[in-house]
Amino acid sequence: MSGREMTGAAIVLKALKDQGVDTIFGYPGGAVLPIYDEIFKQEGIRHILVRHEQGAVHAAEGYARSTGKPGVVLVTSGPGATNAVTGLLDALMDSIPLVCLTGQVPTSLIGNDAFQEADTVGITRPCTKHNWLVQSADNLARTIHEAFYVATNGRPGPVVVDIPKDVQFATGTYVGPGQAGHKTYKPQVKAPTDVIAEAVAMMGAAKKPIFYTGGGVINAGPKASQLLRQFVEMTNYPVTSTLMGLGAYPASGDNWLGMLGMHGTYEANNTMHDADLIICVGARFDDRVTGRVDAFAPDAKKIHIDIDASSINKNIFVDLPVIGDCAHVLEDMIRVWRSKSVQTDKPALETWWRQINTWRARKCLDYKKSEKTIKPQYAIERLYELTKDRDTYITTEVGQHQMWAAQHFHFEEPNHWMTSGGLGTMGYGLPAAVGVQLAHPDALVIDIAGEASIQMMTQEMSTAIQFRLPVNVFILNNEYMGMVRQWQDLLHGGRYSQSYSEALPDFVKLAEAYGAKGIRVSDPADLDEAILEMINSPVPVIFDCLVDKKENCYPMIPSGAAHNEMILGDDQDGAEITEEGKMLV
């Protein structure tokens, strides 16, 4: 392919355009000035100026998760790159495709402790799927195209392309994206037919089956969610999901048991525990899900569908690994199921569902209602009821509010729920909401937050104002780092060491200072009207919802306990937490 000569900085913009990029999240600095100059000279790619590089990465994550397209980040060398690290690891843990371009000091200064120099590829190596230091303008286009390929193929993830300033100024040859494919990285998307056949046979023979689905279904695209729904309907098997997989199967579906794991439902966890077959689709048997590993689903055979072979047998030994993309594998399984006219064991399933319905009857998500104070669960319930008929996207911060959102907000569609699952990054929600709103200008975007988490990235409200993004921050304000306090109650004798949110800002005034709208509610009677006011606001809103300060998040599997040892509420003692369990917080 004959290419065109242009500067490295121009190559960057051309490569991004050829990759179909319409939005970059970034922050300028000395080592990326030539690229910013090119941004100035062009139209077609929007640059969203964030207020902190971590915010740029989370915003790109929100954009990526709500669209299925890779998010793009541009930051400068040194502190620009190190500030991005938390976001990169967040994206790695949750398998979010991102391409992060970082400026670097000129090649002649690398290793000299130059101003704003950092060993970016060294620092980000364990925080990315792959990274590159580009040493010549001639390699730049090829490397950026390769970066997009690696970020989006196989198990998605973040990549970094580190570009020294002299490479941005130098002239090199531009080459186009060319053919898809890679010299060494060729993930297997289709599973072998004999493996598919065995999986289908195991499923047909099951008496107490359950689908355990995860973020992999969302990452495999909307088709995977459709196939999952179809397969659940064909089999009438129950389905649960991890935090990351919410929305793949609709919460209104008859076979939905709710989320599983540490703050999952009683019915989901007990069904997992007593199952004789677990069909894991795009989930990874993470420690928040399994509880005590040696007591995890002791009688179940396990089928594990995952595109990443390194997820297989990492935490839990499985009987049948199926390596492939969820959509491809589900499609093949459904086809084989049909062609062999597999019949489920209907009498056994009936007994199984009867058992499951007794667990459902415990109504584990119920809580004590109050007319005096707003219960946090009630706030989420009302938020759901008043927004469910709109195109609503929810992001969260990390903590109790996140778990309440997962439990009480009901997701019907994939890509509508963005939360920091693997890394558990406080501060994720607001910048992620910015990214979501940019991708979906007419949608209703709400960051369900805590008063502590929101303060880690509040500055991104300024970004929302600048780009006229009407995002809403719905703070469940209990004046505590609630999840920390809950664990202090559970493990440390109620000694609330440093978990009280002292010296909180006045969130209404804070909103107003940014040019946003501030709303505060403390009376349950006023809640609905206030939520409607937030929804209808044309400008961003910070909603300070003063909730019951003492409420804790249940149900709960204490760390180190088994799925059938859940605590359902404050007044119930659960399993004794072992010394080993204490380590697992």
Add this chain to the structure above:
Amino acid sequence: MEEILEERHTLAVLVDNEAGVLARVIGLFSGRGYNIESLTVAAVDQAAHMSRITVVTNGTPMVIQQIRAQLERLVPVHKVVDLTLQAPSVEREMALIKVACSGEKRVEALRLSDAFRARVIDTTHTSFVFEVTGAPSKLNAFISLMRPLGLVDVSRTGVVAIARGPEAM
């Protein structure tokens, strides 16, 4: 619970010979807490820019499987072969061993080196440098025999390994 025994495995890893590839492999082992008993690396195909890494590690079968899967998903990795599972294979290591001694001990060192087919590659009136090649256990045995005779320095290459038979890895 029954204890699952650790096994020693030798892995051959074919990688792109590019900057940072060794750091990726070593970082994977240190970051995930896997053991490295020995690791060797050198370019094996200059034209194709390929290097071969031989890692000797130990762990439970589940951990060994993890190590292999984690290595395989590194972008510059072409291929990973578990030479212990895909037996038979041959392993060799080389060591340079310096022994300082005189008189009877000097004669004894030379006699033992002969038994181990070690070669003398440097000598002074008061020292030898032996070159010895073989399985790691043979090297260990030779080194422990040299200790009472005046062992002063050891340099070992780590294990290199290759599968037997006509096939490439």
